[in-house]
Amino acid sequence: MKQVALLSDFTNSPFKTIKGKDRPILLIKENERIHAVDNRCPHMGFPLNKGTINNGILTCHWHHARFDARSGCAFDLFADDIPSYDVKVEGEVVLLSEVPRNKPTASYYKDRLHQGLEQNISIIIYKSIVGLLQLKVSHLEIIREIAEFGSLNHENWSNGMTLLAITINLWPELQENTRVMALCKAARQVAINCHRQPSRRKFHLLEGSKFDSQQLTVWFRHWVRTRHRDGVERTLLTQLAHGDNAALSDMLFGALHDRVYSNVGHNVDSTNKAIELCFSFEEEAASQILPLVTVAITQARGEEENSAWSHPIDLIPIIKVSEKTLKTIWKKDTQFSEASFSKFRDLLLGEDPQAIVDEMINLCRGKADPKCIAKEIAYVAALRLAQFPESNDIADWFAPVHTFNFANAVYQTIVRHNSLQSVRGLLPAALSVFQDRYLNIPSVALPNPSEKLIELFRNNSNWYHNLMDTLNEKQSWRIFPERVIAAYRAGRSLTELIDGLAAAVLREDFDFHKLQSVEAGAVQVKLWRGRMEVEHILAGVARHIAAHAPTPRGESKMINIARRLQRGQKLYEEDSPLDSP
Ligand code: FES
Numbered sequence: 001m002k003q004v005a006l007l008s009d010f011t012n013s014p015f016k017t018i019k020g021k022d023r024p025i026l027l028i029k030e031n032e033r034i035h036a037v038d039n040r041c042p043h044m045g046f047p048l049n050k051g052t053i054n055n056g057i058l059t060c061h062w063h064h065a066r067f068d069a070r071s072g073c074a075f076d077l078f079a080d081d082i083p084s085y086d087v088k089v090e091g092e093v094v095l096l097s098e099v100p101r102n103k104p105t106a107s108y109y110k111d112r113l114h115q116g117l118e119q120n121i122s123i124i125i126y127k128s129i130v131g132l133l134q135l136k137v138s139h140l141e142i143i144r145e146i147a148e149f150g151s152l153n154h155e156n157w158s159n160g161m162t163l164l165a166i167t168i169n170l171w172p173e174l175q176e177n178t179r180v181m182a183l184c185k186a187a188r189q190v191a192i193n194c195h196r197q198p199s200r201r202k203f204h205l206l207e208g209s210k211f212d213s214q215q216l217t218v219w220f221r222h223w224v225r226t227r228h229r230d231g232v233e234r235t236l237l238t239q240l241a242h243g244d245n246a247a248l249s250d251m252l253f254g255a256l257h258d259r260v261y262s263n264v265g266h267n268v269d270s271t272n273k274a275i276e277l278c279f280s281f282e283e284e285a286a287s288q289i290l291p292l293v294t295v296a297i298t299q300a301r302g303e304e305e306n307s308a309w310s311h312p313i314d315l316i317p318i319i320k321v322s323e324k325t326l327k328t329i330w331k332k333d334t335q336f337s338e339a340s341f342s343k344f345r346d347l348l349l350g351e352d353p354q355a356i357v358d359e360m361i362n363l364c365r366g367k368a369d370p371k372c373i374a375k376e377i378a379y380v381a382a383l384r385l386a387q388f389p390e391s392n393d394i395a396d397w398f399a400p401v402h403t404f405n406f407a408n409a410v411y412q413t414i415v416r417h418n419s420l421q422s423v424r425g426l427l428p429a430a431l432s433v434f435q436d437r438y439l440n441i442p443s444v445a446l447p448n449p450s451e452k453l454i455e456l457f458r459n460n461s462n463w464y465h466n467l468m469d470t471l472n473e474k475q476s477w478r479i480f481p482e483r484v485i486a487a488y489r490a491g492r493s494l495t496e497l498i499d500g501l502a503a504a505v506l507r508e509d510f511d512f513h514k515l516q517s518v519e520a521g522a523v524q525v526k527l528w529r530g531r532m533e534v535e536h537i538l539a540g541v542a543r544h545i546a547a548h549a550p551t552p553r554g555e556s557k558m559i560n561i562a563r564r565l566q567r568g569q570k571l572y573e574e575d576s577p578l579d580s581p
Pocket residue numbers: 041042043044045046060061062063064065079
C-alpha cells in the first residue's frame with residue numbers, strides 16, 4: 001500500500017482525486033471512513049469527483065447512476081460497477097492499494113457479459129468483450145458464449161446470430177479495432193433480439209430405431225410445406241443426430257428451395273449462416289443453434305405466393321420446369337470441365353429469363369462446375385450494385401443487395417456440398433438478377449480513378465483516413481467507390497480493403513445487410529484475383545455503403561468509450577487536474 005493523502009486533505013471537500021497506477025482514482029471521505037474508486041464513471045466515463053456523496057451513495061450526475069461508495073457496486077445497472085480499492089488510514093495518513101479489489105478474471109467478464117446480454121445493456125456487453133479480449137480469451141470462445149445465450153433466449157434465428165457468423169468469417173481479414181467493433185456489435189444485436197423474448201422451448205429428437213436419412217428428408221420437406229413447425233424441428237434434430245452433414249444440407253436446402261427465393265432470399269442466407277456458425281464450434285452446438293432457423297423456414301413465403309415474380313413474365317413455371325430438367329441431368333460424381341460463361345453473363349444482364357435458365361441448363365449439361373455458375377451470378381449481382389443509379393429510392397438498394405447476398409450464400413452452400421438440392425439455388429439467384437434489371441436504368445459508369453487520385457493512395461500512411469473521411473459527407477456514392485478502387489490500384493491488398501470496408505460499416509449505425517455484403521464481397525473478390533471483376537465487386541459493396549452513410553454513429557462511440565474505460569484512459573478533458581500522490 002502506498003501513501004496517497006492526509007486526512008486534512010478532506011477538510012473542505014469529501015473528494016480528492018489522485019493519479020493511480022493506470023487510471024485516475026477518487027478518494028471519498030464519508031462518515032470518518034475513506035473509500036477509493038476509479039474516478040471515471042463506468043457508464044460513460046464522466047469524472048465522479050463532479051458527482052455527490054450522500055449517505056454512502058455516490059451519484060454521477062451525468063445520467064444519475066448511483067453507487068455504493070465502499071464497494072463501487074451500482075444501484076443502477078445500466079452503469080456497471082466501479083472498480084474499487086482497499087484503503088487504510090494510519091493516524092493522519094491515507095494508504096491505498098495499487099490494484100483494484102477484484103482483479104477481473106475471464107469468468108468475471110463472462111458473467112458480466114451474460115448480465116449485459118440479459119439486461120440488454122450495451123456498455124456492460126462492450127466492456128466485458130474488451131476485457132475478455134484483453135485477457136486473450138479467443139474470439140471463438142466469446143462468440144460461443146453469445147451464441148449459446150441467443151440459442152436459449154429467443155425462438156427465431158435473428159440478425160444478431162447472422163452477425164456472429166459473419167464476424168467469425170471476416171475475423172482473419174480484420175485489424176484489431178475492426179474485430180472489436182464487429183464482435184461488440186454482433187453481441188449487442190443478439191441482446192436486442194432476445195430482449196423481452198420468451199426462453200426457447202426445448203425439443204427432443206425422435207426416439208426409437210435409427211431413422212433413414214431419406215425418410216427424414218421426405219418428412220422434413222412435407223412439414224415445411226404444411227408449415228408444421230414442431231414436426232420440422234423434431235425431424236431436424238433427428239437428422240442432426242445422424243451426423244451426416246451432406247444429408248442435413250440436402251434436407252435443409254431442398255425444403256428451402258421448394259419455396260422460391262423465400263423472404264427475399266433471407267431464409268437461404270440465414271440457414272447458411274446458421275450452419276457456418278454451428279460448424280465453428282464443437283458438435284453439440286448444432287443441436288442448440290440450428291433449430292433457431294425452423295420458425296423462419298416454416299413461416300416463409302416464397303415468390304410463388306407473391307406477384308412480383310409473376311408479371312409481366314411468370315418466372316415460377318420457368319423455375320419449376322428447369323428444376324425438373326436439372327434433376328434428369330444431375331449426376332452425383334460428375335467430373336466438371338472448363339466452360340465459357342461469356343454468353344451466360346450477357347444473358348444475365350439481358351431481358352429474357354427463359355434464355356438465362358436455358359443457358360444455365362446448357363452449362364450444366366456440358367459439365368460446367370456449379371460453383372463457377374454461382375460465382376458468375378454473384379459477380380453480375382455485384383455489378384448491378386456498382387452501377388446502381390442515385391435516381392432510385394434509397395430503399396430500392398435492398399433488392400440488389402439481397403440478390404448479391406443470396407447468390408453468395410448459394411455459392412457457399414454449393415462449395416460446402418455440391419448436390420442437386422444446393423444447385424437448385426442457382427435458378428432463383430439468376431432470376432433475381434434479372435428481376436433487378438429496372439433498378440439499373442440508367443446504369444451508372446463504373447469508377448475509373450485518375451492517376452492523380454491513385455497517387456494519393458500510393459505510399460501514403462494516411463490512406464485509410466483519406467478513404468474514411470469520404471463517408472463523413474452524405475451522397476458520397478461516386479467518391480467513395482472511386483477512392484476504394486484508387487486504393488486498390490495503388491497496391492492496397494484485398495485484406496486491407498476488406499478491413500476498410502468492414503470498418504466503414506461498423507462505425508455506422510447500420511443494420512446487418514451492409515456487413516453481410518462486405519462478407520459476400522470478401523468471398524467473391526478472392527475468386528477473381530487479378531481480374532477486372534475484383535474492382536467491380538469492390539465498387540458494388542462500396543457504393544452500397546456510401547448510399548446510406550453517414551449515420552449518427554452512436555453505437556461505435558459507446559464501443560470506443562468501453563475500450564477507453566478498460567484501458568484506463570481519460571475520457572473527458574474537463575477532468576479536474578490530478579494530484580500526484
Ligand atoms: S451516469 Fe455517469 S457517465 Fe452516465
